[in-house]
Amino acid sequence: MNSPSNKEDLRIRLLIVDDEQSIRKLCVTVGEALGFVCLEAESGDSALALLEEQPAHMILTDLVMPHMSGLEFLEKVKKLLPRTEVALMTGHGSIETAVQAMKLGAYDYITKPFSPLEELRLFLRRMAEKVRLVEENEFLRQRMDSETAAHGIVGSSARIQEVLRMVSRLKDTRTPVLIYGESGTGKELVARAIHFRGVFAGRPFVAVDCGSLVPTLIESELFGYEKGAFTGALKSKHGLFQSADGGTIFLDEVGELPLELQAKLLRVLQEKEVRPVGSNQRVKVDVRVIAATNRDLEAAYKIGAFRKDLFFRLNVVALHVPALRERRSDTPMLVHWFLDRFAHDSEMHVSSAAMKALMQYDWPGNVRELENCIERAVALGNGRIIDLGDLPPAIAAGSARPVPPCPRAPRRRARWPSIRIWLEPRRYRNRPRLQLGPPISRISRELRSSASLSR
Template sequence: MSDDLRIRLLIVDDEESIRRLCITVGEALGFICTEAESGEAALAGLEDQPAHIILTDMVMPNMSGIEFLERVKKTFPRSEVAVMTGHGSVETAVQAMKLGAYDYISKPFSPLEELRLFLRRMAEKVRLVEENQFLRERVDTETELHGIVGTSNKIQDVLRMISRLKDTRTPVLITGESGTGKELVARAIHFRGPFANRPFVAVDCGSLVPTLIESELFGYEKGAFTGALKTKAGLFQVASGGTIFLDEIGELPLEMQAKLLRVLQEKEVRPVGSNQRVKVDVRVVAATNRDLEAEYRDGTFRKDLYFRLNVVTVHLPSLRERRSDIPMLAHWFLEKYAPGASIQITSAAMKALLQYEWPGNVRELENSMERAVALGDRRIIDLADLPPAVASQSIGIGDGDAPMRFSPPSTTDLEDIERATIQRVFEQVKGDKAMAGRMLGISRATLYRKLKRYNIGTRSGLSSIAPALQ
């Protein structure tokens, strides 16, 4: 299981022996375990890495377990908190449960199996709550998650990650090939969470002019350079309180990577031409189609920035890795570009879509469906409506929507494919135009227009097409 999907357990106790014992049991259950010796240290750690389960002592120096519980439930309401008490104070434990604690367990743990079962029950509750929320969200996945569509295991893992990350401020690095939908995931993480009404600023790092990157990101003062006629806030300031999405982060030059790292560490920016620093509170979501780990090893990307951004990674699979989602995606895009038209896709066209390698991923599939709607009859999508590179994937495959037994011509020219298809159907129905229209899924008017265009139905037309069908 990916580390990002495992249960995270935080132990808070001023006794190291208790922390080590709990960690040993937690790791045996497959949890990712962290520890803190005080409530203050635990709260600081939770800012960077929220935990699903927190086990805290009741009596600690400075901040008590009760005070820590109240702070956690206010700031991280989805975390399950249980309290440990070694003083037999049932009243205090009951008070903790009234404040939202999951349960309490007495120290020392005797037998140790009691602690193991206690943690397992907490984990089961966390998983049940997350699964119920995930299933509720799936009802409207297509519309609510901004076009992230699919039922394959890999895309469902992505949706689960979005569900977990939306309530946090943790930095996220989204990886995947171009066209896989990295910005869609960034938007879903932002707009599905409690910060949806705050700014979301998308920055294409690859499109920024090198000499102007700093002023675009951090702003500038009036007179800072030629053309700076007035003070302008940078994109980090615009996004303050919300999310900044740094797309293609690997395109940033090394000099800017150092300045970006300082902003992430200090949570402040210095506009160009100013001596004053401006505080910014912004969640950073970055994306790349590069292997940043390999690049930092080669010295082309800063190692410290990589680890600062790479707190949680969401990897988007290529469309080749989730072919089972292609039919759902294709129909989603058809509905998007022809609402209510209920356009259907023939078996031959669908087989071509499933066989194509999709180097441009989901974006290329969307463009193909938009093209099919624009050029087709808005009733049915056949091979002739697909781009030549996609349609050519169906060579040698029969059309399961009609009893046709032929191999399309070897040429990838779209018009030749369309003409050969119509010719074969016309021959099979012995010239019955009404039946040919039904088999092709097009209206009679469209059929007449195409018959005339390709000179089909006359002796000269038959003789000129025959060689292409051999």
């Protein structure tokens, strides 16, 4: 049997179970004042019969009743309506039994008589807040499109829906695509969606992080090499382009490639063939190229930091992945997506206060930072609800971490644009490593060189 639905904008239904009519009437009065739809039953048997016809969101039951005890009733309700919250009313002498009931899945217990009556009102209001939280979480989970979630692109905002529309248009083409977006926005997820949703899904998808390749080995990694081409080349090896033949190669952070290799990459894109290192033979490859960058490549080619002809060859279709702060409305859906991944079988939820903080934070690390935050909260949390105390202090405060100040610009800015382009993409990427930025020695050399030009 399913739990009660959300059709009436979640007007909560409260069932009061007690063999004393005066207690039931008192609870109904308080519940209706809180806006609940209140139902009554004088025994566990009559309550179960009523629940078969009218499921409730919340149940407040006496612990000691004739024919069926509150504990027996609790166990039967949890089998019938697992998501319904059950709280117990108990006298002072039966608190130990009430604690036992909580171990069986009860929400909480409240002692009778209610003194003051405000105690009962606050108890029911807190219980209702949890019910609403659980129902809202379930509603968000149901909104996640299964096809979208299959590739991790989660969201219903206009910005992310435009990305998904572009994915749908590009999935069956061989057109080069250049994906723009800050670090952590999910550029590789978009590339994978383009590949795996289309007619080429059964063919290879090879992802290459251009920024992590060893400079002296980039060419051999991409294009392969022949036996004896260099020290240690004991046998011939296919490059990543040959591995992706017939499918897609994803060049992440393509702006990190050195200029001399950019010329060779351009030839591969134009001629559709590669020449392994140490070979005089060219090998035909049929590869769709999807590239990604967190840099402004147009500005880079204007100062000579990126080849203009390669830029236009890659930028046939430009696709922009928005930063998380530009689609804040997707935050709750992403949070529950990550909760499902990290909490496994346990039902964990996020409190309203914590969700508000998550939505207010600017997320300089974007979706990747949110993912790390939720994984941390699940690992360190003590209960089923993630609250403000489970979040890092900066996120709980709802403010982005400060960006470190840039070095002072020299009087003549001939080289500063290239320094800025080199620095900016690394601000977030390197920060988790003890807040370290780029090598100080390299920045100093660039600034000294620039300053010397102005003398």
